[in-house]
Amino acid sequence: MRLSVLLCTSFVFATVLALPAVGGEATTYGEGLTGSETVKLSELRADPDAYLGKTVRVEGLVLDVCPKRGCWIELAGDEEFQSIRVKVEDGVIVFPPEAKGRKAIAEGLFTKRELTEEQAVAWQKHQAEERGLEFDPSSVDGPLTIYMIMGTGAIIH
Amino acid sequence: MMPSVPRPPRRRRSRSWRRLLVAIHRDVGYSVAALTIVYAVSGIAVNHMHDWNPNYKLARESRRFDPVETSGRDTIVAALVERLDLPGPPVNSFRRSPEKIELFYDGWSISADAASGTAIVERPRERLLLRDFNFLHLNHAKGIWTWLADVYALALLALAVSGVVILRGPQGLAGRGKWFLLGGALVPLVILLFLRYL
Incomplete structure (x- = not known):
């Protein structure tokens, strides 16, 4: 009986203590920010090879969030028509859909993926399926190069 | 002593x-x-x-509107607010391409194609x-x-x-219990053997 009371009290106590970490203005994901160099997306786009394999920090509006697993966010660039995906390890960091439209700062390794036309079709098909949209394979017109940040941490305001 | x-x-x-x-x-x-x-x-x-989002339901609603001529972002946003009867200007907005634009409100968003006159309203709800x-x-x-x-x-x-x-006796570990224990242990062992080591 005493053991039960002790365990129950402990769980309730822990839940109450854990609550303040849930709220707040900004939420930290993963390792947070470690002090890497902040790079504008327009600079990354202008000379991507200079940043490949380096840890970079980017800032921007969250345009989209992985609708199923929360395993990536898409950040808007400092200029129109530019965005970049920050991919994180499945289940380790989970971004919520309500992050859309908020300001985020993310850090991670800047990477490049070169897809053949076949891989590009599969990639775009997967993207459409995640959003529950129809996919037209003819919309892919050749091989695709994707620049992405393999995210280690982020702060969303 | x-x-x-x-x-x-x-x-x-x-x-x-x-x-x-x-x-x-x-x-x-x-x-x-x-x-x-x-x-x-x-x-x-x-x-x-992989099959669903265990935390959120994403309610999506398709909307149609009279196409908007692609111009500056503010002009397109103002036109969309009027044509989609939105509750005022969005908190944030961004153009993905000359005709595709995202409008962000508190807790929901709209992806619109100004040229084709189509939009998807997305509202996440916690399960x-x-x-x-x-x-x-x-x-x-x-x-x-x-x-x-x-x-x-x-x-x-x-x-x-x-x-x-x-438990003691025929229902315990010395009795039938050992077979259930063995069976329960074998399941993960067999999975490990076939899916990891073979």
């Missing part, structure tokens, strides 16, 4: 030891029942993450209870909850061990 205290008979010692085991199994069992339900339900939910269950199960609370989850894991360990040895 101290007079020697007679030891209780072996059978009595065994009985008092089992009584303690039953008490531990019973009380720990009651204590962790609620959290076990939380972890089990969340476990099933997150196992199928009742499941969101909270996953929050605890996946240790998003962190901090002290990590330690409490460790205590819970130890409690489960105590339940498993006491559960195995609690």
Whole structure:
């Protein structure tokens, strides 16, 4: 009986203590920010090879969030028509859909993926399926190069 | 010389030891029942993450409007607010391409194609209870909850061990219990053998 009371009290106590970490203005994901160099997306786009394999920090509006697993966010660039995906390890960091439209700062390794036309079709098909949209394979017109940040941490305001 | 205290008979010692085991199994069992339900339900939910979002429902609504001539972002936003009868200017907006634009409101968003006159309104909703269950199960609370989850894991360990040895006779470990124990252990071993080592 005493053991039960002790365990129950402990769980309730822990839940109450854990609550303040849930709220707040900004939420930290993963390792947070470690002090890497902040790079504008327009600079990354202008000379991507200079940043490949380096840890970079980017800032921007969250345009989209992985609708199923929360395993990536898409950040808007400092200029129109530019965005970049920050991919994180499945289940380790989970971004919520309500992050859309908020300001985020993310850090991670800047990477490049070169897809053949076949891989590009599969990639775009997967993207459409995640959003529950129809996919037209003819919309892919050749091989695709994707620049992405393999995210280690982020702060969303 | 101290007079020697007679030891209780072996059978009595065994009985008092089992009584303690039953008490531990019973009380720990009651204590962790609620959290076990939380972890089990969340476990099933997150196992199928590839097929659904276990935390949120994303309600999507397709809308149509008279196409807007592609011009500056502010002009397109103003036109969309009017044509889609939106509740005022968005908190944020961004153009993905000359005709595709995203409008962000508090807790919901719109992706619109100004040229084709199509838009998708997306509203995420937290899944009742499941969101909270996953929050605890996946240790998003962190901090002290990590330690409490460790205590819970130890409690489960105590339940498993006491559960195995609690019964005597033909229903216990010496009887049919050993076959169930063996069967239960074989399942993960076979999976490991075929899916990891072969």
